[in-house]
Amino acid sequence: MFYHTKKLQYFKPPEKPDPIYAKKIQELIGGTFGEMTVMMQYLFQGWNCRGPAKYRDMLLDIGTEEIGHIEMLATTIAHLLDKAPIKLQEDGAKDPVVGAVMGGSNPRDIITDVMAAAMNPQHAIVSGLGAMPADSVGFPWNGRFIVASGNLMADFRSNLHAESQGRLQAVRLYEMTNDPGVKDTLSFMIARDTMHQNQWLAAIEDLKAEGLEDTPVPSAFPLELEKREFAYQFWNHSEGTESAEGRWAKGPSMDGKGEFEYVKHPQPLGPEPTPPAQPEPRLYGTPQ
Amino acid sequence: MFYHTKKLQYFKPPEKPDPIYAKKIQELIGGTFGEMTVMMQYLFQGWNCRGPAKYRDMLLDIGTEEIGHIEMLATTIAHLLDKAPIKLQEDGAKDPVVGAVMGGSNPRDIITDVMAAAMNPQHAIVSGLGAMPADSVGFPWNGRFIVASGNLMADFRSNLHAESQGRLQAVRLYEMTNDPGVKDTLSFMIARDTMHQNQWLAAIEDLKAEGLEDTPVPSAFPLELEKREFAYQFWNHSEGTESAEGRWAKGPSMDGKGEFEYVKHPQPLGPEPTPPAQPEPRLYGTPQ
Amino acid sequence: MFYHTKKLQYFKPPEKPDPIYAKKIQELIGGTFGEMTVMMQYLFQGWNCRGPAKYRDMLLDIGTEEIGHIEMLATTIAHLLDKAPIKLQEDGAKDPVVGAVMGGSNPRDIITDVMAAAMNPQHAIVSGLGAMPADSVGFPWNGRFIVASGNLMADFRSNLHAESQGRLQAVRLYEMTNDPGVKDTLSFMIARDTMHQNQWLAAIEDLKAEGLEDTPVPSAFPLELEKREFAYQFWNHSEGTESAEGRWAKGPSMDGKGEFEYVKHPQPLGPEPTPPAQPEPRLYGTPQ
Amino acid sequence: MFYHTKKLQYFKPPEKPDPIYAKKIQELIGGTFGEMTVMMQYLFQGWNCRGPAKYRDMLLDIGTEEIGHIEMLATTIAHLLDKAPIKLQEDGAKDPVVGAVMGGSNPRDIITDVMAAAMNPQHAIVSGLGAMPADSVGFPWNGRFIVASGNLMADFRSNLHAESQGRLQAVRLYEMTNDPGVKDTLSFMIARDTMHQNQWLAAIEDLKAEGLEDTPVPSAFPLELEKREFAYQFWNHSEGTESAEGRWAKGPSMDGKGEFEYVKHPQPLGPEPTPPAQPEPRLYGTPQ
Amino acid sequence: MFYHTKKLQYFKPPEKPDPIYAKKIQELIGGTFGEMTVMMQYLFQGWNCRGPAKYRDMLLDIGTEEIGHIEMLATTIAHLLDKAPIKLQEDGAKDPVVGAVMGGSNPRDIITDVMAAAMNPQHAIVSGLGAMPADSVGFPWNGRFIVASGNLMADFRSNLHAESQGRLQAVRLYEMTNDPGVKDTLSFMIARDTMHQNQWLAAIEDLKAEGLEDTPVPSAFPLELEKREFAYQFWNHSEGTESAEGRWAKGPSMDGKGEFEYVKHPQPLGPEPTPPAQPEPRLYGTPQ
Amino acid sequence: MFYHTKKLQYFKPPEKPDPIYAKKIQELIGGTFGEMTVMMQYLFQGWNCRGPAKYRDMLLDIGTEEIGHIEMLATTIAHLLDKAPIKLQEDGAKDPVVGAVMGGSNPRDIITDVMAAAMNPQHAIVSGLGAMPADSVGFPWNGRFIVASGNLMADFRSNLHAESQGRLQAVRLYEMTNDPGVKDTLSFMIARDTMHQNQWLAAIEDLKAEGLEDTPVPSAFPLELEKREFAYQFWNHSEGTESAEGRWAKGPSMDGKGEFEYVKHPQPLGPEPTPPAQPEPRLYGTPQ
Ligand SMILES: [Ca+2]
Ligand SMILES: [Ca+2]
Ligand SMILES: [Ca+2]
Ligand SMILES: [Ca+2]
Ligand SMILES: [Ca+2]
Ligand SMILES: [Ca+2]
Incomplete structure (x- = not known):
């Protein structure tokens, strides 16, 4: 069972809105290696864990932390989407090609129209300027993003991998903004990813030290x-x-x-395959 | 550019058909950690590789090997689906509840009907007793199963993880059949997975030895x-x-x-979030 | 069985093309609460309906109306995509960073290039300037968007909800354009959504008045x-x-x-979960 | 930020394993109206809420409760999958049609083989006898299952609908088992669904009483x-x-x-659509 | 705009229920080449058609017919699901392995339990014994199944292909049942598929005769x-x-x-690819 | 089994980077009719082929060629993404609406910012400026895009259709760029599509000449x-x-x-459907 505290684990608000960056940072919520992935992955691994209690407890602890990471990012996105331009600045040039789409000729209007054109349209139409459980191209998070196999070594390697991709993506997004608030919040999350990479490396050593698993996984297979x-x-x-x-x-x-x-020169060890001479007639495949 | 030799990398035919097992072993073709995943993952990592030539070449070599693994499994599945029961054995008891679904009372007919009921229906209706690019519940393989990030350490950790889950699943499937032919083919693929786990562990060491990457990934971030x-x-x-x-x-x-x-007692470091007092009126959200 | 009349239920053509808006209004065709959803949802509810004839007939009537709503929007999108800029205006500055991507320096060219950059690329490449069965980020409509449960109260609540989100999204899109033709067509669809919200509220009352269902759904469960x-x-x-x-x-x-x-202070009523001491050995999970 | 207590909100263990029922009850975890849906839906609605604090707090309270519901069901599934038959009972009749698939002739073996044939194969191969973030046919949960629009009336109607479908499905699953432990756990969850239907009806009244929203949604649109x-x-x-x-x-x-x-006899109000006389030649559509 | 007549285009009721066959015949509703595909494909091709009126009218005529095909199949499925066994026959052997899953020892109970185990669980839990917009493994229909490109020759070849796969699948399902009612309904649909294959072959000839398109498509490209x-x-x-x-x-x-x-011995015409010497440093890829 | 040569089948590098075009040309890799589709479709058709050897060999030959087409496009995309603008040019106007998003007022900066706003964000965040197995809106390739039915006529019609849509899309992309390198590479691929359309038309004739299949498919059905x-x-x-x-x-x-x-005036041949008078009570549907 879970409890919520209203305070965020960590947070600095963005200094300025930026709907394009709001679109991009969705990757950290609902992308393949976003916070929804690590949250769900660690919780399911914990719930399904039949190994020693320390692993189970550890998995549920970190899974619970990750729910709060979604929360931090959702809050960041709500701020970034504030005052997003949902309507064009002017009526547009009276021009048969350009039409009413975008108009005006001063750079500020053009820039605003670029934002209106390139932002995630669902941030206006669907979520009303809130975060969504999707990645930076709007593709929804799904359950095939996670794994909980019951073999902790296989899963800890997955976790190590997820935190590596996750930190890589967070660092890239850090480089893609100049906003001090966003950078500050990300610098906390990047540090947590450092911990989590270390944590899974340590957990892998721990499994080996306990004699529970080794290379090749699964090592109990003769x-x-x-x-x-x-x-x-x-x-x-x-x-x-x-x-x-x-x-x-x-x-x-x-x-x-x-x-x-x-x-150096690998050769096939198997034969040419020989399909059955005649396919099942009631399925109307092409016979030999 | 690629070439094909008609011989299989390795292969022993199943001794007997088994449509239920054909459904299950689809996991190794089109599942999250199936051969389509490792093939596409290694090829895209190779094609996108901007690092030293030895990594690029190695990635494309192993990616090319994996195409042949799909081929071996597709051939296995075609054999397992041979003579699959697509039609019920009898007309069924004249019974308003059971109806025409399944009938007869001798165990052999019942067993045949179980197979007809529980096999993947698309193996009959869609593929005409051939393999499909889907997993063991019929869910299609998709491009979100793979990663090629441009950071080789992050990706090699993914590869190590994929080969760990892959070998784990292959070993489970090995335990789920008694067929000597299937077991023989799987024992080759399991050995290759042993190599591939070793290979990615070695490649991770190699990257470190070259001074290209370390923990935390990406290590070039200050x-x-x-x-x-x-x-x-x-x-x-x-x-x-x-x-x-x-x-x-x-x-x-x-x-x-x-x-x-x-x-031991972690406390939040951030404030309670304060959303903007008034949402954008033209989006008709609920105001404070 | 169905018939088609060539006239549209309602329609005013857009005054000017606007490929960015064409991308956005796709949400009303293929989004979670778009016309494809209500059409399919009402038809499947009608086809599966085992309740009184008035509900079945009503469901099929409104489902049939909704097919025509897709038609209106598809026609709108074809007009909005007319003369869409599929090619860049100039050869671009001779600039190693900007490259050939976008060039010129007069605002009209820049605006045209923004449109070419930000429009849904599939509107050019895939559909040849026609509507698609997808939402505003290009994600395809799918069958999990609808529900037809056989319990009419559960389903009418879903319908009420769908028409609420649908009208909300239509109103947002109304605010996001200045085109009188588009606004006119939307003002018809928004009025129909008003009716449909009223209709499902009335249908819910009707079900209660008939004594067929009440809160909590399903009310027949003891x-x-x-x-x-x-x-x-x-x-x-x-x-x-x-x-x-x-x-x-x-x-x-x-x-x-x-x-x-x-x-105020909820406490767990259950125990700590105790997984089985030893997992199935042939699945090679991590033991206790 | 979130905390976890190791005790479950409520729980009675199943009296006996039942891998087929484990497959079915996945619907309540990862189905369109499963606990992952309500958890994510309420949390995102809460995080995105710009309305009065009582709604935001209430949404996050119930969203937090729902995380624990996934936990209860995952624990139930682990028990149901215990001792699942992953291997066939015998070597099979020496029969060219039936092959090695299923054999034996005593009912207990046949029944065991039915279970092995019809259970979700991923419960053995992928999750090692643990719960998965998927529904009863193995389709993964995805982010398009939820909505958080920023308009609380639209969303509360969605919530009411989700709890109606959810209770309906839980009641159906209650009828589909004889296991007293499963029935007991479900009877708690069904009661919570009763509360949650009442809660959303009350929240809808509350919104109206506060003058924040009414029919048709959104009511602020002129x-x-x-x-x-x-x-x-x-x-x-x-x-x-x-x-x-x-x-x-x-x-x-x-x-x-x-x-x-x-x-009674509705007539179209619009014209026959007239597409542009000539499509864009560089897209090579068929001209008039 | 569309109208509905309450009578079905054609229909013979199944003589007996058969929930396993209900699962299988879902392929014809929501599969890649099911009736939802041809309906949506023809309607979108018609709505997007900028070619001569005879093609547009023909496309909308056949698209409208296909809505009625979904209706026929949905009705068939409702009958096949009637009296489906949602509950096990007995309390099961008192056996720690088999558990409560399936019990009894008389063949009729076993057969009934097989049906309960192998039927699509969502037909009971989600749709309440009604049809669903999904295929025979429960995967939902989605918008990527269709194409409407604006080039009628490309699209008519798609239509010819869809009717070929569709008739092939319908014929396979015809062979997979003994029910005279189902066979009769299918024999109507198979005949319509014969017409539709002929129709698209004729339409292809018509396009050529009109001089609108030829091989290679698009033939207007120099x-x-x-x-x-x-x-x-x-x-x-x-x-x-x-x-x-x-x-x-x-x-x-x-x-x-x-x-x-x-x-006979094809050789590559291109060079070895040479990636840029150094990747973008702010994205932290692995350098050469 | 497969081999790789490091040289590309054909290739001219793009003259200049163009991240927007990189986004668009993804359609040819991972779109419904992209190279991943034809590669997988032909290989699975070949692996599943039970017909004469010439068809099987031909299918595997062309499938093997298509792997190299993905390689060519992936290389093209890596070049197009070189020097992509991942960071904004300036700190932005000090403007509460425009904020820090985009700034500056010289056209070159605006153009660069347009590219940063409209490019596929995953090309920076996820793939590190490499190709992805997705289409031009970022939707991932999936296994439902292909068909391998065992009936070669049905499948060759699919192949003809795929190459028609594929050439149409390649030609559209040819028209959407001015880059001589890209145009040159595409002109090779367009020529191969010409061959492949001819090839499938020839293969269809070949099947007829061999007496293996004819219209209506499947022609062996009485x-x-x-x-x-x-x-x-x-x-x-x-x-x-x-x-x-x-x-x-x-x-x-x-x-x-x-x-x-x-x-001219088609009339329904079937009755009004009559659902069962009472639904299954334990599923709590609405009764008549
Ligand atoms: Ca995290
Ligand atoms: Ca492999
Ligand atoms: Ca509507
Ligand atoms: Ca709940
Ligand atoms: Ca049809
Ligand atoms: Ca090709």
Whole structure:
């Protein structure tokens, strides 16, 4: 069960409205790696967790924090959308091509019309100048963005990845604005992403130290059941061998259980497929 | 540019048809972590790569391999769907409740009818007993399943994660069949997933060794621009402190740049949000 | 079975083209509360209706009207897209940053280029200056936007809601244009939305008067099967009690069957969840 | 900012596992009217609310409660999936048609195989016997399921509708199980839905009493700007006049501002549309 | 504007309920090539048509017919869902594995339980035994299923294709039932698909005869602007030359403007791509 | 199994960056008829093909070619996004309406700001100036865009249609740029589309010549099982008879098996539908 406090985890208001930036920062709410993703991902991982209590508690703690991150961003967006230009400045040139769309000739009017033309139209029509559960092109967040597999190592690697993309995107958005308020709020969220990358790296070490999981995930699957002879080969599917120059092409494998091998001219090991001679007649496929 | 050889990378045919398993193994083609995902993810990362040539080449090599993995699974599914029961065995009991749906009373007919009832109906109606670009519940693969961000560390973490979920799902499917042919083909793919987990761990080390990227991603962002005082704190958003028992709650941070701190009773740092007193009147929102 | 008359239910042509507005008004065709939604929702409710004939007939009448609303809007959009600027005005400044994208320096060219940059690109590339079954950000209409549950009270409340959002959005779009033709057409559609809000309020009263349904929906479910002691409590999930000031926090409940109660400090009634000690080993989840 | 308590708002464990029912009850988590919908809808309405504080606080209170409802259902699903049959009972009849799919001939094996065939395969392959953010056919929850328009009357009507569909679906699921634990948990949730229907009816009255909004929504739009002559007409789009028998066809309109009128033989008011004589030649559409 | 007649275009009721078949036949309503697709496709093509009146009228005529096809199928589904088993037959074996899911040991109960397990759960929970705007796996119809490009030849080829897939699917469903009523209704729809395939072939000839369009579409684009030397080559992207045996590999091209050529060993004509040496630093991609 | 050569099939680099055009040309990668569609469609048709080897080989050859088309376009987009303006030019007028969004008054700055406002924000935030598997409005490619039915005539008609829409869209994009490099690359792709339209027309002839399939598809379905009396009628669903003027309304049918007939006043052949008198009580629908 959850409780809400009316205060925000952190917040500095934007100094000025900016409807175009409001469109862009939606990526951090409803994008593939936005706050809705990490919130839902951590909560479902926590609810589905059958492992030790410390992991479950940790997952629900951070998932609960992330709800508040959506809240901070939604508040930021409401401010950015304030005074958004929903109507054109003038009646437009009397011009058969340009029509009534945009008019006037002073730069300020043109700029305002650019904003009206390029902002997310749903911020005016649908949400009435509020945040939406969608990304920066208006595509809605959906449940396929998250994973909660029951295998904590697989999931912590997902979490590490999500916080890496998330911090990368937050940093890019930091660079895309000059507003001191927005930059301040983002600098808090970027710091939390630093923590969360560290947290998942630590959790991965913790799982290993507890002996619960290792590479390759899932490590409890008996290795002799996989075709071991292909478990450390890099197949070079092109001419040229630049790909031989990396750590993945030589030396001991990272799981300590094999040696990388570079297969320069890989050949197929299987046959040409032979479909059944005749398809099911009642499905009216094309026969041989 | 790409070339095709008619032989499969690896393949053993299923010994017997099994339309229910055909439905399930679709997850490995078109699911969030299926072969379509890794194929497209590696190819787009390669095409968009502006880093050193060895990474670009390696990404395109493995992406090209993954096209062949879809091919192997599509061939497997065509075999599993052979002789699928598209029509009911009998005319059904003359029974107003059960109706004509399923009939007969010998177990073999019942079993056949179960298969006809529970198989993916689109395997008969839409694909004519062939594979589809969809997952095990019939949801189509889509482009939001992949990421190619231009930051190779962020992306390699994604790749490591995808191969972890992928191997986990392949292993689960291995446990869900008794068919020696299917098990044999899967044991090859599971071994490749072992390689690919090792490969991405190696590539992550390689990026670090080259001095190109480190934790926190992106590491080129000046740390003084984030609020460092919150960059190593774990916030305990619940009563109880099981979450204090993990590696993430104490000791040096994994990036070596800080010390983990456990905040037992976290308090909000921001104010109550104050929306604008009056919404835009022409949008007819509810005023204060 | 359906018939078509070539005349439109109502229509005034736009006075001038406006491709940006064409993008925006797509919301009324293919948005969550657009005409495709009400059309499909009313038709499916009618086709699935097992209640008295007057409801079924009424649903199919209004659903049939709504097909014509899509037609009016599609015609409006075709006019708004006429003469849309699909090509840039000039070759652009010879400038390494701005490149060939947009050029010229007179306001009329800039405005035309803004339109070319901000209009829905699919209106040129995909539909050839015609309407599309999508909303104002280009997201396609889909079947999850509608509901037809078989319970007419639940569905009429949905209809009332859809016409409320629909009229709100139409009114917003009315405020976002200066074109007399567009405003005239919208003023007809807004009036129909007034009727339809009234219609669903009347239909809700009619259902009650017929004794077919009441609050709580579905009213035929025996109330003693729900935990009645929690059926009129408002739980205050935050500190502060502004939420106690509303009608929902005190006085007789709206269904006349209880008394609202304000629970100032709600406490969980359930236990801490205890997952199974060991997950299924063949699924390789993390054990306790 | 949010806090979590480890105890559930309410909960009785299922007495027995039931993977088929686990699939079905997913509708209440990730369906169009599931708990993810009401949670996200109320939170976004609260965060975007520019109206009086009592509404904002109330919205965030109930949104916070709904997070806990997802938690209750996720816990229920984990129990229902316990011991789910992921593998077939026997090796199958040696039968070229039935193959290895399902075998055995005793009813208990057949039943187990039915479960393995008909359960949501992602509950085994993807989530490792945990809940997913998807509905009962595996379609993921998405952001287009919710609305937060800034107009509280429009939104409260949506909320009333969502709780009506939600209670209807919960009641149907109550009838579809015999498990006393599941029934007990549902009977709590059904009672909360009773409260929430009453709550939104009360909130609608409260808005009216405050003079903030009325029918037609949005009521601040000047009525003289709509074509009033069509604002109370019911158009009979079919032969036959069963639809004349309802409250919507005669008598004073529900907003008290007009009189319903039944238009028995509605005629189009607009012209035949005349598209532009020649399409844009550079888009290569078909000319007249 | 549209009118409705209460009679169906054609209809024979199913003789018996069959909830599994109801799930399957949803493909013909809301699948990629279902009636919602052809209805919306033809109507949007008609509304957007700028070509001669005979095409526009024809498109709207057939689009209007297709609305009635959805109606026929929705009615069929309501009958098939009648008396669907929403509850299990018995309390189940007292068995810790099988649990309460399915019980009993007589075949009729097992069969009924199979139906309850395998039917589309939303047919009970969401639609109350009515049709839905979704396909046979429950995926919703969406606007990307249709095309209306403004080029009638491109679109008529789409229509021909849609009616081909549609008839193929209807025929497959015809083979998948024994119900005389369903077969009779389908035999009408299959005949209409025969007409519609003929109709689009005729319309394609008509467009050619009018001199409006030809191969390659769009034929008004000056051929000298494409690289003509590659306009009739078949590139053999694999070893082996089975693909040389078809009509597409030799002889005059179908547009009469060239000669097919078989390129046995195709070589790339372009360079290795060279990305920019340094990515934009503020986006923190990996540099060379 | 597949191989990659590092050289592109064809390529001329754009002369100048153009982020707006980069957004638009995404349609050719991830749109409904983009290269991802034809690549996946041909490969799945090839993998699922049970017909003669020449078709299977041909399908896999062309599918393999199409992978290289995505590669060409992805490379083009990376060049077009080079030096994209991710940050505003100036701090903006000190103006409460315009705010910090866009500022400056010289046309070059305004133009740069237009680009920053109207480009696809995900090209900066998500992909770091690389291509994405999405269309020109950012909607992701998905598996429902393709078809592989097992019936080659149905599928070749789909392929012909896809190449028609694809060439139409490529030609439109050719007209929407002045960049010689882009035009050159497109002129190669447009030529390949010419070949591919010819190829599918030839393959359709080939199938007929082989006696494998004919109109109506599927031709193996016994014609006497369809209601032949309705198989050549055009139903005029509107007043007015412009639709009688086309080839589809008179003369021998295209399959040579009937005569077109124009039904000027079509009448329903079916009854009014009669739903069951009482809905299932446990689903709480509205009764009659
Ligand atoms: Ca966060
Ligand atoms: Ca793989
Ligand atoms: Ca309407
Ligand atoms: Ca609830
Ligand atoms: Ca049809
Ligand atoms: Ca191509």
